[in-house]
Amino acid sequence: MATDFWASSHYKRWIVDRATLKESRSDDLQYVDDPEYLDFFAIFFANVITKLGKKLNFRQRVIATAIVFFRRFYIKNSYCETDPFIVIAACCYVAGKAEESPVHIKNMVAEARLFFSQQPYGVKYFPSDNSKLAEMEFYLVADLECDLTVFHPYRTLLSLCKKESSNDLQTEAGEVGVGVDDGPRYWGSGDGQLELPDDAFQLAWSIVNDTYRSDLCLLYPPHLLAITALYLAVVLHGPTRELLQHQSHSVEATPVHSSPRRSSRQNSSTSSSHSKKPSQDFVAFFAELNISMPLVATIAQEIISLYTLWERYFEDSDHVDSARGTFYGHASAQTQPAVSHSGVSTPVENLEDAQRPHGATPTFLLQVLTRMRENRLSDMAHASSGRHVAVNKMLERTQAAG
Amino acid sequence: MSTKHHLGDSPISYHPSAASGWADHDSPRIRKTSKAGFRPIGEPSSAVKLFFPRDEDDDEAGPASQHKSPASPQIHSEVPAKRARDEGALPAPQPMQVLPSIVRDSLKASIVPKPAGSGDVSVSPAQQSHTVEPDTEGTPRPSSPSGTTCKDLYAIVSQVGEGTFGKVYKARNVITNVHVALKRIRMEAEKDGFPVTAMREIKLLQSLRHQNVVRLYEMMVSNGSVYMVFEYMDHDLTGVLSQTQFSFSEANLKSLCSQMLAGLAYLHRKGVIHRDIKGSNILINNRGELKLADFGLARFYQKRRRSDYTNRVITLWYRPPELLFGATVYGPEVDMWSAGCIMLELFTKKPVFQGNDEIHQLDVIYRILGTPSTERWQGLTALPWYELVKPKDVIHGHFRDLFSRWLSPAALDLAERLLAYDPTQRVTALEALEAPYFKEEQPPPELPVDLSTLEGEWHELETKRERAKKRRKLENGLV
Numbered sequence: 001m002a003t004d005f006w007a008s009s010h011y012k013r014w015i016v017d018r019a020t021l022k023e024s025r026s027d028d029l030q031y032v033d034d035p036e037y038l039d040f041f042a043i044f045f046a047n048v049i050t051k052l053g054k055k056l057n058f059r060q061r062v063i064a065t066a067i068v069f070f071r072r073f074y075i076k077n078s079y080c081e082t083d084p085f086i087v088i089a090a091c092c093y094v095a096g097k098a099e100e101s102p103v104h105i106k107n108m109v110a111e112a113r114l115f116f117s118q119q120p121y122g123v124k125y126f127p128s129d130n131s132k133l134a135e136m137e138f139y140l141v142a143d144l145e146c147d148l149t150v151f152h153p154y155r156t157l158l159s160l161c162k163k164e165s166s167n168d169l170q171t172e173a174g175e176v177g178v179g180v181d182d183g184p185r186y187w188g189s190g191d192g193q194l195e196l197p198d199d200a201f202q203l204a205w206s207i208v209n210d211t212y213r214s215d216l217c218l219l220y221p222p223h224l225l226a227i228t229a230l231y232l233a234v235v236l237h238g239p240t241r242e243l244l245q246h247q248s249h250s251v252e253a254t255p256v257h258s259s260p261r262r263s264s265r266q267n268s269s270t271s272s273s274h275s276k277k278p279s280q281d282f283v284a285f286f287a288e289l290n291i292s293m294p295l296v297a298t299i300a301q302e303i304i305s306l307y308t309l310w311e312r313y314f315e316d317s318d319h320v321d322s323a324r325g326t327f328y329g330h331a332s333a334q335t336q337p338a339v340s341h342s343g344v345s346t347p348v349e350n351l352e353d354a355q356r357p358h359g360a361t362p363t364f365l366l367q368v369l370t371r372m373r374e375n376r377l378s379d380m381a382h383a384s385s386g387r388h389v390a391v392n393k394m395l396e397r398t399q400a401a402g
Numbered sequence: 403m404s405t406k407h408h409l410g411d412s413p414i415s416y417h418p419s420a421a422s423g424w425a426d427h428d429s430p431r432i433r434k435t436s437k438a439g440f441r442p443i444g445e446p447s448s449a450v451k452l453f454f455p456r457d458e459d460d461d462e463a464g465p466a467s468q469h470k471s472p473a474s475p476q477i478h479s480e481v482p483a484k485r486a487r488d489e490g491a492l493p494a495p496q497p498m499q500v501l502p503s504i505v506r507d508s509l510k511a512s513i514v515p516k517p518a519g520s521g522d523v524s525v526s527p528a529q530q531s532h533t534v535e536p537d538t539e540g541t542p543r544p545s546s547p548s549g550t551t552c553k554d555l556y557a558i559v560s561q562v563g564e565g566t567f568g569k570v571y572k573a574r575n576v577i578t579n580v581h582v583a584l585k586r587i588r589m590e591a592e593k594d595g596f597p598v599t600a601m602r603e604i605k606l607l608q609s610l611r612h613q614n615v616v617r618l619y620e621m622m623v624s625n626g627s628v629y630m631v632f633e634y635m636d637h638d639l640t641g642v643l644s645q646t647q648f649s650f651s652e653a654n655l656k657s658l659c660s661q662m663l664a665g666l667a668y669l670h671r672k673g674v675i676h677r678d679i680k681g682s683n684i685l686i687n688n689r690g691e692l693k694l695a696d697f698g699l700a701r702f703y704q705k706r707r708r709s710d711y712t713n714r715v716i717t718l719w720y721r722p723p724e725l726l727f728g729a730t731v732y733g734p735e736v737d738m739w740s741a742g743c744i745m746l747e748l749f750t751k752k753p754v755f756q757g758n759d760e761i762h763q764l765d766v767i768y769r770i771l772g773t774p775s776t777e778r779w780q781g782l783t784a785l786p787w788y789e790l791v792k793p794k795d796v797i798h799g800h801f802r803d804l805f806s807r808w809l810s811p812a813a814l815d816l817a818e819r820l821l822a823y824d825p826t827q828r829v830t831a832l833e834a835l836e837a838p839y840f841k842e843e844q845p846p847p848e849l850p851v852d853l854s855t856l857e858g859e860w861h862e863l864e865t866k867r868e869r870a871k872k873r874r875k876l877e878n879g880l881v
Contacts, residue, residue: 009608097598098605100701105594134595138626141596146621146628148605 005221009147014072016218027078031372031379036309039214040360041079041369043306043313045070046213047362049088052115056092056103060209065150066095067212069140075218076143080372085116085123090136098148105130120315120362153208153226160230161194161201194230194285200240204233206323207303214306220299227291228299234282236326244282312359556582556631562861563638563682568600572634572859581634582619586627596628599698604630606674606697614665616685616695635695636688637853639744640681641860643751648856652810653848654690655748660840660847661692666741667831669694670734676700677715679740681747682862690849703733716740718763719753723774724825726764728786735825738834742820749808764791771821772799779824812843 005011025038032038046067053063069091077087089112096103103111109130116123127133141148196204207229211217216225234240286293310324360368556573559581563570568588574581587600607618607630617633639658642648650658662684669676676683677699685693699715711732713725722739724732746754754770757763768774773793776782801821802814809817816839819829829837840847858864 004609093595094601097596097601102594102598134589137595138589138628141628142623146604146623147608148601149608 005151005223008149008151009145010149010151011221013145013147014218015221016075018219020075021215021218024075025078027376028080028372031080031375032368033371037360037365037368038079039309040313040365041084042071042215043213043310044315044360044362044365045084045088047315048085048121049092050212052088052092052112053095055111055115056096056108058092058096058101059099061152061154062095062099062101064152064154064209064212064217065099066091068150068152068217069095069144071215071218073140073143079369080376084369085112085121085126086132086136087140088112089116089126089133090140093133093137094140094144094148098150105133109133121366151222153211153222153229154205156223156226157201157204157208157229159193160226161196161204194234194282196230196233197237197239200233200237203237203323203326204229206326207232210306210310210322210324211303213310214302216299216302216306219302220295224291224295224299227286227289228296228303231286231296232300232303233323236323240282314359314361556584558584561863562859563863583632583634584622585630585632587630589627600628600630602701603697606700606702610669610672610674612665612668613691614661614693615668616693632695633693634687635685635693637686637856637860638682638862639684639686639692639747640862641865642686642853642856643681643747644865645856645858645860648853650748650850651845651848653845654850656813656840656845657690657847657849658686658692658748659745660835662694662741662744663831663834665692665694666734666737667835669700670737670831673702673704674700675703675734676737676740678717679737679744680717680720681744681753684744686850686853688854688856690851690853718757718760719743719755721763722825723764723767723779723823724785726760727782727788727791729825730786732825734830735828738820738828738831739825741831741834742817745813745817745820746805746809749805749813761791764793768793768797770799770804771801771823773797774823780826781824810839810843812837812839815839 025035028038029035049067049070050063053066058066066088070088073087073091089108092112093103093105093108096108109126109128112133113126113128115121116126204226208226211225211229234244286296307324555576557576559572559574561569562572562583568586571584571586572581573584587597589596604618604621607616611617616635619631619633622629622631666676666679674697676694676697678696679694683694683696685695687693701711703711710730713728713730713732716722716725716736720740720743722736725736743754755763755766757766773796774782775796782788801818805814805817816829816834816837819837820834822828
């Protein structure tokens with residue numbers, strides 16, 4: 001059933017472990033100077049997909065699906081052997097169809113060609129031929145094993161939060177099965193809803209958006225990402241943080257010290273009944289969800305390290321919908337102009353000397369990608385004779401097969 | 403022409419252990435893929451690498467492109483994206499010395515440790531790419547020729563239908579001898595690639611499981627085509643109603659009707675509108691089980707917020723009046739009208755409303771059910787095409803007179819509720835299952851298990867062919 005995450009291919013086939021991820025990058029690791037660049041690729045390509053998706057007027061959900069397709073594809077393929085730009089176009093194209101926002105192949109090719117030809121990408125080779133995209137689409141769908149239903153954290157987020165005002169975040173409208181019961185929870189036991197101020201909810205939403213800039217969507221089920229985003233939002237959002245601190249103080253002040261968690265819940269139930277509305281007990285809320293909080297903490301760590309990495313990634317037009325600023329608002333404002341403006345024209349050597357340990361720009365990453373491909377190709381050019389034998393064998397077979 | 407032509411002549415799907423049989427491939431078989439039939443995650447994809455060869459200026463281009471062609475017979479890949487890439491764009495274009503990526507792949511393949519005693523099992527990428535490992539993820543592939551590897555082969559038996567987006571074949575799993583239906587998805591590279599209807603059907607069926615909805619076992623990629631692998635159903639309703647050997651009892655018909663409604667009730671509860679209920683999309687097997695099929699037009703709908711859909715859905719004869727009046731905002735009621743048509747057809751053996759075009763279709767409906775009025779159908783005048791297609795004269799319905807020779811009073815009641823003009827008055831699938839026809843009136847429903855005695859398999863396609871043959875014979879006889 002569409003709403004049953006646990007029976008879905010997403011859960012059964014597409015949640016992988018770190019080792020698998022590492023294995024999937026093994027080819028790339030041979031050709032990249034610094035493994036960290038591959039993490040920058042994750043940010044860079046997600047940004048490319050997001051921007052292209054916006055050009056195509058995709059809803060956030062469609063963009064997210066396209067990014068998940070991209071990540072799933074690169075579990076089985078390496079950057080140095082494929083052209084990520086045509087893969088991106090195919091991911092967007094398939095995601096549009098899979099999420100009921102189809103784009104005509106002609107428009108898709110035109111938009112992608114135009115967008116990729118601009119700076120910083122400067123991709124001039126994008127095929128104008130529709131059939132190339134169609135062919136790539138076929139390979140993509142095959143590598144996706146025809147599993148086109150993707151679950152996203154947004155639904156969990158919406159079902160967990162009682163929003164102060166109903167805003168324009170109904171982006172899930174087209175979601176598979178959403179009409180059924182508006183998303184019954186497929187996990188945990190809690191049934192409460194968190195009352196969050198709009199901006200705190202928006203923050204959680206943006207954190208979810210940001211998780212797509214890493215491999216998190218391959219590692220953890222979406223509901224855990226949503227809960228982690230909420231958890232981070234509650235901690236980071238000024239007013240709710242104060243509330244939280246206030247609550248934890250009052251917990252300490254209560255006489256029942258043996259079991260702080262339960263006391264906090266009691267505290268909330270008594271206080272929320274007669275005091276002002278927003279003073280609900282966040283700690284109790286998370287406790288009652290009956291999910292692994294240590295796992296949530298792990299994910300939170302990973303999200304934070306994503307932001308730490310991202311802090312050293314410089315792209316001209318960063319997205320307004322990112323929660324990055326909440327983590328490192330000041331820093332990016334200071335460093336960004338200096339690097340990203342010069343980055344376009346900085347020679348490779350300079351970048352390597354001065355910035356390699358520090359950060360990356362799109363231009364730099366594109367150079368890295370080019371070099372990876374070149375290295376790989378020159379590697380193959382010096383192949384031992386054994387490889388030619390393999391080719392000939394194949395040739396024979398092919399001929400035998402007619 | 404035939405299935406053999408499509409599937410047999412380039413057996414790209416290939417398993418290493420079967421390598422010795424490479425040249426011997428004229429049987430119309432295609433390879434099934436493992437659980438959905440693809441490489442386990444983590445194993446590199448090589449199909450894709452065919453798309454990214456670096457073979458320009460290279461002698462090796464020959465084998466590489468030769469190699470390509472069987473892999474994607476429909477989609478040609480003569481212009482590698484790489485070529486243009488190397489011509490500029492990237493900061494430091496260097497003359498690249500290249501070998502086809504295939505070289506690397508085959509190298510890889512030969513590096514992959516083989517189970518002992520596997521002999522010559524080096525795989526070429528194209529083979530590998532469409533090869534489907536048996537359902538033993540993580541465990542080494544059994545390589546004995548008689549092992550499970552061959553189990554993943556289907557032999558095409560015959561064509562049994564024509565779906566929304568491609569032909570449907572009957573095929574046999576050559577090891578288990580279990581029959582399946584293979585639906586080949588037609589790709590049109592020039593148009594919009596992978597058909598969106600196919601994508602819908604795949605997504606929907608992967609998420610549905612019910613005894614009255616056809617089961618999608620898995621997806622399979624072979625020979626550059628995507629196949630959907632379904633459970634095999636011996637007949638479809640159109641076919642089975644057209645034959646004269648076997649006739650259904652009252653109780654059998656009641657069972658078929660209730661199974662159809664149970665399937666619809668499940669779909670509607672899941673938020674799915676089928677939008678193409680008709681005889682050839684209702685399948686029946688020899689155990690008397692009925693299942694709904696062909697979800698190419700189906701889609702999810704929202705219970706609370708109704709949105710605009712196209713009204714160009716549902717085969718004309720089964721299309722409800724609101725769609726004929728141009729409604730674009732509708733819900734699962736459209737399926738219930740079609741179900742009403744099917745219910746009558748079960749008894750009369752023929753589609754009841756056989757219009758030639760939209761206007762005529764309404765006319766045919768009026769002649770049986772009478773013309774709709776605002777008393778019978780409140781929203782009638784507000785419908786988009788009301789002025790264009792509204793009834794000219796008042797016709798009184800004589801539905802009950804017409805059908806009382808076939809249907810019992812309780813059956814007539816239910817059919818009437820299914821064929822209510824006003825969609826808001828139309829009975830839902832769940833309500834219909836509670837109707838006195840099923841709950842009170844004798845006899846109780848009974849699965850038509852005796853269908854297994856019926857000779858042959860009856861599908862609309864065969865019925866049509868049979869009819870065409872007869873007609874030809876008749877014409878010849880006359881001449």
